[in-house]
Amino acid sequence: MTQSGAAHGDNYLNHEKGIKSWLTTVDHKRIGVMYLFTVLAFFLVGGIFALLVRLELFSPGHTIVGPQTYNQFFSYHGTIMVFMVIIPLIPSTFGNFILPMHLGAKDVAFPRLNLLSYYLYIGGAFLAASTMAFKGIDSGWTFYAPLSLQSRASTTLVLTGAFIMGFSGIITALNFITTTHKLRAKGLTWDRLPLFIWAMYATNIIQILATPVLALTLLLLVAERVLGIGFFDPTLGGDPVLFQHFFWFYSHPAVYIMILPAMGIINEVIPVFSRKTIFSYKAMAAAIFGIAIVAFVVWGHHMFASGQSDTASFLFSLITKLVGVATGIKVFAWLATMYKGSIRFNAPMLWAMAFIFVFTVGGLTGIYLSTIATDIHLTDTYFVVAHFHYTMVGGAITGFMAGIHYWFPKIFGKMYKEGPAAVACALVFIGFNLTFFPQFIAGSRGMPRRYYDYAPEFTYLNQLSTIGSFMVAIGFVVTAIYLFQAMRNGAKAPANPWGSATLEWRTASPPPHDNFSTDPVVTAGPYDYSSIKV
Amino acid sequence: MAEHTFFGLLPPQATEIAKGVDDLFIFITAISVFFFLLVIGLMLSFARKYRAEKNPVPTDIHENLPLEILWTAIPTLILGVIFVWGFIVYKDMSAAPGSAYEIRAIGKQWLWKFQYDHGASTVGELYVPARQPVKIILTSDDVLHSLFIPDFRVKKDAVPGMYTSLWFRADEPGEHVIYCAEYCGTNHSGMLGKVIVMEPGKFEEWRSGKLDATATSNGENVPLDIQGKALTEKFGCVACHSTNGSVMVGPSFKGLYGKTETLSDNSKIVVDDAYIRESIIEPQAKVVLGFDPVMATYKGLVKEEDINAIIAYLQTLK
Numbered sequence: 001m002t003q004s005g006a007a008h009g010d011n012y013l014n015h016e017k018g019i020k021s022w023l024t025t026v027d028h029k030r031i032g033v034m035y036l037f038t039v040l041a042f043f044l045v046g047g048i049f050a051l052l053v054r055l056e057l058f059s060p061g062h063t064i065v066g067p068q069t070y071n072q073f074f075s076y077h078g079t080i081m082v083f084m085v086i087i088p089l090i091p092s093t094f095g096n097f098i099l100p101m102h103l104g105a106k107d108v109a110f111p112r113l114n115l116l117s118y119y120l121y122i123g124g125a126f127l128a129a130s131t132m133a134f135k136g137i138d139s140g141w142t143f144y145a146p147l148s149l150q151s152r153a154s155t156t157l158v159l160t161g162a163f164i165m166g167f168s169g170i171i172t173a174l175n176f177i178t179t180t181h182k183l184r185a186k187g188l189t190w191d192r193l194p195l196f197i198w199a200m201y202a203t204n205i206i207q208i209l210a211t212p213v214l215a216l217t218l219l220l221l222v223a224e225r226v227l228g229i230g231f232f233d234p235t236l237g238g239d240p241v242l243f244q245h246f247f248w249f250y251s252h253p254a255v256y257i258m259i260l261p262a263m264g265i266i267n268e269v270i271p272v273f274s275r276k277t278i279f280s281y282k283a284m285a286a287a288i289f290g291i292a293i294v295a296f297v298v299w300g301h302h303m304f305a306s307g308q309s310d311t312a313s314f315l316f317s318l319i320t321k322l323v324g325v326a327t328g329i330k331v332f333a334w335l336a337t338m339y340k341g342s343i344r345f346n347a348p349m350l351w352a353m354a355f356i357f358v359f360t361v362g363g364l365t366g367i368y369l370s371t372i373a374t375d376i377h378l379t380d381t382y383f384v385v386a387h388f389h390y391t392m393v394g395g396a397i398t399g400f401m402a403g404i405h406y407w408f409p410k411i412f413g414k415m416y417k418e419g420p421a422a423v424a425c426a427l428v429f430i431g432f433n434l435t436f437f438p439q440f441i442a443g444s445r446g447m448p449r450r451y452y453d454y455a456p457e458f459t460y461l462n463q464l465s466t467i468g469s470f471m472v473a474i475g476f477v478v479t480a481i482y483l484f485q486a487m488r489n490g491a492k493a494p495a496n497p498w499g500s501a502t503l504e505w506r507t508a509s510p511p512p513h514d515n516f517s518t519d520p521v522v523t524a525g526p527y528d529y530s531s532i533k534v
Numbered sequence: 535m536a537e538h539t540f541f542g543l544l545p546p547q548a549t550e551i552a553k554g555v556d557d558l559f560i561f562i563t564a565i566s567v568f569f570f571l572l573v574i575g576l577m578l579s580f581a582r583k584y585r586a587e588k589n590p591v592p593t594d595i596h597e598n599l600p601l602e603i604l605w606t607a608i609p610t611l612i613l614g615v616i617f618v619w620g621f622i623v624y625k626d627m628s629a630a631p632g633s634a635y636e637i638r639a640i641g642k643q644w645l646w647k648f649q650y651d652h653g654a655s656t657v658g659e660l661y662v663p664a665r666q667p668v669k670i671i672l673t674s675d676d677v678l679h680s681l682f683i684p685d686f687r688v689k690k691d692a693v694p695g696m697y698t699s700l701w702f703r704a705d706e707p708g709e710h711v712i713y714c715a716e717y718c719g720t721n722h723s724g725m726l727g728k729v730i731v732m733e734p735g736k737f738e739e740w741r742s743g744k745l746d747a748t749a750t751s752n753g754e755n756v757p758l759d760i761q762g763k764a765l766t767e768k769f770g771c772v773a774c775h776s777t778n779g780s781v782m783v784g785p786s787f788k789g790l791y792g793k794t795e796t797l798s799d800n801s802k803i804v805v806d807d808a809y810i811r812e813s814i815i816e817p818q819a820k821v822v823l824g825f826d827p828v829m830a831t832y833k834g835l836v837k838e839e840d841i842n843a844i845i846a847y848l849q850t851l852k
Contacts, residue, residue, distance in 0.1 A: 067720050067721060067723070067724075068720050071719070071722075138719075138720075139717075140717055144678055144716075144717070146676070146677050146678070147677040147678065147717070147718060150676070151719075234693075234694045234695025235695075235833075237816060237819075239695070240678060240694065240695075240696075241693060241696070275586075276595070277594065277596060279596070279597065280602060281597075282597075283602055305680060305690055306693070307691055307698035310628055313624070317617060317620065317621065321610075321613040321614070321617050324609060324613050325609050325610050325613065328605065328609040329602070329605065329606055333602075335573065335576050335580065336598070336601070338577065338580040338581070338584065339584070339595070340584055340589070340592060340595060341593075342584065342585075342592040343580070343581060343585050343586055343589075344586045345581070345585070353581065356573065356574075357574060357577075360569070364566040364570060365566070367562050367565070367613070367616060368562050370617075371558065371562065371616055371617065371619075371620035372623075373555050373619075373620045373622075373623035374558055374562065376624070376627060376688065376689050377555055377559075377684070377687040377688075380680060380689070380715035441543055444544055444559070445538065445543065445545055446545045446685075446711075448682060448715040450717040450722060451723035452722070452723045452724075453724060454723065529592075530594075
């Protein structure tokens, strides 16, 4: 990190020097930055697998690899993106960096535990990624039994990695909840908490309650593979549908681990760039918790065609509709926040609007899938692939992009150029829609997912997808270039470039080692811009 | 090949159920397009109207209860209608008419095998009569599979160790693709098949073996239940299970299928496909009250096809 001439101020980046000071740091900001670069490195790897999948699907039959290699490509793409990228993406980066500063705290409640969670993540992630040097993985990111039990690939190793990463998430969640309860600044009452904190709080509760179920499930799977104890394999007296119940009992709430923090970021960005308080703060916070609670009782909507009872399907379909109502409330409230605002279109706002667009498409297509009769036709087709990319990727990634452009000046103390940022946003947005919208059509016309080969009628839809995916890739490369350039020689960022009202903007950019020179005192709500000039 | 429906978004409609599903699909699409245009339209018009250059001073608005009630209540109502409609259509998909013609299907890596009552079995091709309800009873020989016929809008997982089912009534003679929709390993996308719908008269001819189209069925067919009878003799089942109602070492086969039995732990069970299969593979799991747990397992000796035949035989012993 270069220091700008005049301002020799002590900050967290130059407070201590050398690689060792980073690897042993207990500073939440440095840990956040380490997570940021690690998670983005895995995002690059997962993205390369995505491009390989799209290349293979450019034409029916053999395009670049055989079916077994293709199966490994999509298994790695899914596993890396879900467990190593999207789940930790926002909580471990902005959660670590911003959450304590939002609260006016010097650090998280348990700084050493925080460093441990980073190393658990790294350890688990490298263990999982090391399977590439062995026999790979080939049973998707869902590891459905009995296929995953009979697989000759390095399934046991990847499951162990995911198991360890789970602990990282649990520890981080405990840390954040404690921090939120114990380390709030003077005057920061619960009804003045930024909605990002509420979103993180709800996410953390899900992580603590749901992750152990995944850990248990993966452990049972490992026990069955290694010791031959029959839990899920019918030839050993097990039940493969039980695995699906266990798996989705975690993995459906996990969808909200991915999306709620992104909603939290959007809740911060839209008010700042509309110069207006968030519309209906209480309803927004309630909707977040509503989604988090309902998240636990909808898992069976993944299993309408699995042979579960009609009664179960009836209830799961009914409850799932509530998610639609809650997300509808949020989308309308974001629009109402923009209404009669004074809107500035800086990069974070462009990404927030992209978020509303893709998330609306993702949410509306969820109606088809939560309705049993239409889901029977659409489940396990490309319609589902398109839907969850619109919600999880469209949601989590555009939310993350809004966040990185919003907090970049605070984290690195530099400003990036708005021009290239707008171009990159447009490239990713158009490319994303070009990639995934045709997949809705391929799916409703009947193309099943995880298909290496497909009928000729699906060719042009797949080619649109592949072209779109490369546009997305170019958009991210452009983003990487201008952000790295900004880090090296961007203009120095002021303390509060966007005119935000939350506490992290009351201190220098980048913040000093202890975050605040004097303990901040809160006297107004998080979205009160009446006394802030821009 | 029939035309695709709804602007080419959906496959051809080859059953009544498909039409029911599509009507709902079209309704949801109309709702979705409306709300998409509403949300994106409002967002873009606000972005234009209230941009900082044009509207430098924002108006402070915190909440608006009537508006919030409205945008909670209207989606709730619409989603409620869609839910009920979806469940009504699903009830029709779920409950096969009692008169349905039953065909047993076994998924294995990477093919579909079908067993018919008259004893033929086909691989990849599913022969069915037009305009008659057909029920497919599914199981799997190895991992999960899913029988998916897009033109009929039906899909159901084939689960090893379990019996699941789906049914349809095809409108017209013709051919329809079958996909495996549950990822099942290397050649998942190659696990294809087709449904061949025939005029009922022609199907009867095929069934009685008079048609050349039966190249894939086994020349001289022994009906499935007769195959099952032979198997119960071959495997020695009848040494302990009578077929005339007399009690021997095990419960009699006569009238067994569909009967409610009391187990050794006093719980009740209805004798169905799943219980018969379990009693063959894992005989000690649920023993009928009053009998000793002495039966040996047939695991590894008996194939899924054999169990299907034995079930068909037991169904005839009323």
